[in-house]
Amino acid sequence: MSAALTGRLSIFNDKGSRVFLSALALVIVVAGLGNLLVPSDSVFHVSTLTITLLGKYLCFALLALSVDVIWGYCGILSLGHGAFFALGGYAMGMYLMRQIGDRGVYGDPVLPDFMVFLNWDSLPWFWHGFDQFWFAMVMVMLIPGLLAFVFGWLAFRSRVTGVYLSIMTQALTYALLLAFFRNEMGFGGNNGLTDFKDIVGFSLQADSTRVTLFIISAFVLALAYLVSKYIVTSKYGRIMVSIRDAENRTRFLGYKTEKYKVWLFVYSAVLAGIAGALYVPQVGIINPGEFAPLNSIEVVVWVAVGGRGTLYGAIAGAILVNFAKTRFTGIFPEAWLFALGGLFVVVTIFLPKGIVGLLSKRKSVLDAQSTEKAEAA
Amino acid sequence: MKTVEQAKEILHKEQVWSFMQSESAVDINVDKDIILYIEGLTVSFDGFKALNDLNLYVRDGELRCVIGANGAGKTTFMDVITGKTPCDSGSAYFGQTINLLDKTEAEVAQLGIGRKFQKPSVFEALTVYENIELALKTNKSVLATLFYKITPKQHERIKDVIHIIGLEPQTHLLSGALSHGQKQWLEIGMLLVADPRVLLVDEPVAGMTAQETERTAELLTSLAGDRTVIVVEHDMEFVRSIAKDVTVLHQGSVLAEGTMEEIQNNAQVKEVYLGEDMVSEGGAA
Numbered sequence: 001m002s003a004a005l006t007g008r009l010s011i012f013n014d015k016g017s018r019v020f021l022s023a024l025a026l027v028i029v030v031a032g033l034g035n036l037l038v039p040s041d042s043v044f045h046v047s048t049l050t051i052t053l054l055g056k057y058l059c060f061a062l063l064a065l066s067v068d069v070i071w072g073y074c075g076i077l078s079l080g081h082g083a084f085f086a087l088g089g090y091a092m093g094m095y096l097m098r099q100i101g102d103r104g105v106y107g108d109p110v111l112p113d114f115m116v117f118l119n120w121d122s123l124p125w126f127w128h129g130f131d132q133f134w135f136a137m138v139m140v141m142l143i144p145g146l147l148a149f150v151f152g153w154l155a156f157r158s159r160v161t162g163v164y165l166s167i168m169t170q171a172l173t174y175a176l177l178l179a180f181f182r183n184e185m186g187f188g189g190n191n192g193l194t195d196f197k198d199i200v201g202f203s204l205q206a207d208s209t210r211v212t213l214f215i216i217s218a219f220v221l222a223l224a225y226l227v228s229k230y231i232v233t234s235k236y237g238r239i240m241v242s243i244r245d246a247e248n249r250t251r252f253l254g255y256k257t258e259k260y261k262v263w264l265f266v267y268s269a270v271l272a273g274i275a276g277a278l279y280v281p282q283v284g285i286i287n288p289g290e291f292a293p294l295n296s297i298e299v300v301v302w303v304a305v306g307g308r309g310t311l312y313g314a315i316a317g318a319i320l321v322n323f324a325k326t327r328f329t330g331i332f333p334e335a336w337l338f339a340l341g342g343l344f345v346v347v348t349i350f351l352p353k354g355i356v357g358l359l360s361k362r363k364s365v366l367d368a369q370s371t372e373k374a375e376a377a
Numbered sequence: 378m379k380t381v382e383q384a385k386e387i388l389h390k391e392q393v394w395s396f397m398q399s400e401s402a403v404d405i406n407v408d409k410d411i412i413l414y415i416e417g418l419t420v421s422f423d424g425f426k427a428l429n430d431l432n433l434y435v436r437d438g439e440l441r442c443v444i445g446a447n448g449a450g451k452t453t454f455m456d457v458i459t460g461k462t463p464c465d466s467g468s469a470y471f472g473q474t475i476n477l478l479d480k481t482e483a484e485v486a487q488l489g490i491g492r493k494f495q496k497p498s499v500f501e502a503l504t505v506y507e508n509i510e511l512a513l514k515t516n517k518s519v520l521a522t523l524f525y526k527i528t529p530k531q532h533e534r535i536k537d538v539i540h541i542i543g544l545e546p547q548t549h550l551l552s553g554a555l556s557h558g559q560k561q562w563l564e565i566g567m568l569l570v571a572d573p574r575v576l577l578v579d580e581p582v583a584g585m586t587a588q589e590t591e592r593t594a595e596l597l598t599s600l601a602g603d604r605t606v607i608v609v610e611h612d613m614e615f616v617r618s619i620a621k622d623v624t625v626l627h628q629g630s631v632l633a634e635g636t637m638e639e640i641q642n643n644a645q646v647k648e649v650y651l652g653e654d655m656v657s658e659g660g661a662a
C-alpha cells in the first residue's frame with residue numbers, strides 16, 4: 001500500500017489537528033492550574049468566572065463541530081441545531097432539578113418548585129428516571145438522536161434538500177420553542193429550569209466543580225473531534241463528500257444516500273445534545289430561549305467564519321465569535337446582531353473558506369515565495 | 378436428515394455466511410438468453426412523450442448500440458431502467474424475474490447495472506484513486522463503509538483499472554483538475570471497477586481524440602461477452618466500428634433494429650433520421 005494511503009488513515013498527521021489538540025491541552029492546564037493553585041491575588045490567577053466562560057465556549061465549539069460535520073462535509077445546512085442542543089440541555093436540567101430534592105423554595109421532596117407552583121400533585125411520567133444520573137445521560141443522547149432520526153428519515157427519504165431542508169429545520173426548532181414555552185408541557189414554561197444545587201453530589205458553586213466541568217468539556221470536545229475526524233477521513237467521509245457534490249451520481253454507484261445522511265444527522269444531533277448537557281450546569285439555567293431560531297443561525301455563522309469542512313475551523317470560529325460577542329455586548333449590546341450579520345456577509349463574500357482558509361492561503365503564498373527564492377538562488 | 382445436511386453446510390469451516398459476504402450474488406434468470414426485457418415503456422414530461430411504447434430486448438452478453446436524433450429518448454430510456462425517472466406505463470425486467478421499475482437507483486446499481494453518464498460526472502473533490510475506490514464492488518451498507526479497510530487485493534484492482542484507463546500519473550490528483558476526455562475515462566474506470574453485469578454507456582467518446590476514441594472502442598468490444606454493453610452514441614464512425622446490432626430510436630420508440638448495414642439501407646431510417654449525410658457517408662464507405 002502506498003505511503004499516501006496509509007498516511008491519510010492516521011488522524012494525527014494533519015497539522016490543524018495537532019495544533020488544535022495541543023492548544024486545547026494547554027488551555028486546560030493553564031486555566032485549571034491558574035484557578036486552583038495560583039492564589040487569587042496573583043496576576044496569574046484565572047478567575048472562576050473566566051473558567052466558566054471558557055467552558056461555555058467549549059460547549060459552543062462542540063455545537064459548531066456538530067454542524068460542520070453535516071454542513072461542511074455532507075452539505076446538509078441545518079438551521080435548527082440549536083434544538084438538539086437545547087434538548088440535551090433540558091435532559092441535563094431535569095436531572096439537576098431532581099437533585100435539588102427538598103432544598104427548593106417549597107421544600108417538596110420530589111416535585112420541582114414550578115410543579116408545586118402549578119398545583120401539580122405528582123411527577124409527570126416523563127420526569128421519572130431523571131433522578132438517576134446515568135438515565136439522564138442516556139436521554140441527553142437518545143432524545144436528540146431520536147428526533148434527528150425521525151426528522152432525517154422523513155426528510156431525506158422524500159429527498160428534501162437545500163433551502164427546503166433548511167427551512168424545515170428552522171420550523172422544527174421554532175415549533176419546539178413554542179411548545180416549551182407552555183407551562184402544561186411540564187418543562188417549567190418560559191422560566192425553564194434553574195436554581196440548580198449540585199451535580200452527582202458536588203456543589204455547582206464550588207470552584208473545583210467549575211474547573212472539573214470545564215475540563216470535562218474540553219475532553220469531550222477533543223474526543224468528539226477525534227471521532228468526527230475518524231468519520232470524515234473514513235470511506236464514509238468520502239461518500240459524504242460525494243453526496244454533498246453529486247448526490248444522484250452517488251446513488252448510481254449503489255449507495256443508499258438517504259441512509260448515509262440520516263445516520264450522519266443523528267450523530268451530529270447527539271453531539272449537539274451532549275454540548276447542551278455540558279452547557280447547562282455551567283451556566284446554571286436552561287429555558288425555551290435556547291430553541292430560538294436565531295441561535296441556530298448563529299451557529300452556522302460561527303462555522304462559516306471559522307471555515308467549514310475542516311472541523312477545527314468550526315471550533316476556532318465558535319470560540320472567536322463568542323469571544324467577540326462577550327466583548328462586544330459588554331460595550332454596545334444593541335449592535336451585536338448587526339455586527340454578526342455584517343461579519344457573515346463579509347465572510348461569505350471575501351473569505352469563502354473562513355479564517356482557516358485565509359491562514360492556509362497565506363501559508364501557501366509564503367511557501368510559493370520561499371520556493372521561488374530557493375529556485376532563484 | 379436434510380436439515381442435518383444443511384446445518385453441516387452452514388457450519389462448514391470454509392462457509393462464508395451471506396451476511397459477511399461483501400456482495401450478495403444476485404440471481405439473474407437468463408434462461409431465455411435475454412437479459413433486459415423492456416416492454417411498452419411510456420414516459421411523458423408535461424404531456425410530451427419522451428418515450429412512447431418502447432419495446433426492446435437485449436440478449437445476454439451482446440454489445441448493442443442505440444442511436445437516434447437529439448431528443449429521441451435515449452437518455453430517458455436509461456433513466457427509466459436505472460430507477461431515476463418513474464414511468465407512466467410499461468415494464469422493464471432484468472432477467473426473467475427482477476422488476477426494475479420498483480427499484481431505487483442504488484438498488485439497481487447493486488443488482489449489477491452500471492451506468493456512465495452523458496455528461497461526465499465524477500466527484501471533483503476526490504482524487505482519481507478515491508473516485509475509483511467509491512465505485513468498487515463492495516459492501517455498500519453504512520456500517521461496512523464506516524469501518525472499511527481496503528484489502529491489498531482491492532488496492533491492486535483499483536491500480537489495475539487506473540492503468541487500463543491510463544490515468545496512472547493522475548492517481549492522486551483531484552479529479553476536478555482532469556480534462557474532459559480524462560474525466561470520460563475516469564467514468565469508464567468507475568464503471569469497470571464496479572464489475573457490473575450490464576453496462577449502460579451514454580455517449581462515451583464525446584470530447585475524446587481520435588486515438589482515445591479508438592481505445593474506447595476496443596475496450597467496449599472486449600467487455601462484451603461476459604457482460605452486456607449498451608452504448609448510446611452520436612459518433613457514427615464509432616458506432617460502425619463497434620456495433621453488431623443497432624437500435625434506432627425515434628420520438629421515443631424503436632424505429633428499426635438490425636445490423637449496421639441493414640440500418641443504413643432501411644428506407645424509413647434514411648428518411649427520418651440519417652438524412653443525407655448518412656446516406657452519402659454510407660455511399661462513400
Ligand SMILES: Nc1ncnc2c1ncn2[C@@H]1O[C@H](COP(=O)(O)OP(=O)(O)OP(=O)(O)O)[C@@H](O)[C@H]1O
Nearest residue numbers: 422426427445446447448449450451452453454495
Ligand atoms: N426531466 C425532464 N423534464 C422534461 N423534459 C425532459 C426531461 N428529460 C428529458 N426531457 C425531454 O425528453 C426528450 C428526450 O430526452 P433524452 O435526454 O432522452 O434525449 P436523448 O435521445 O438522450 O438526446 P441527446 O442525443 O441530445 O442526448 C427531450 O425532448 C427532452 O427535452
Ligand SMILES: [Mg+2]
Nearest residue numbers: 451452453495
Ligand atoms: Mg442523451
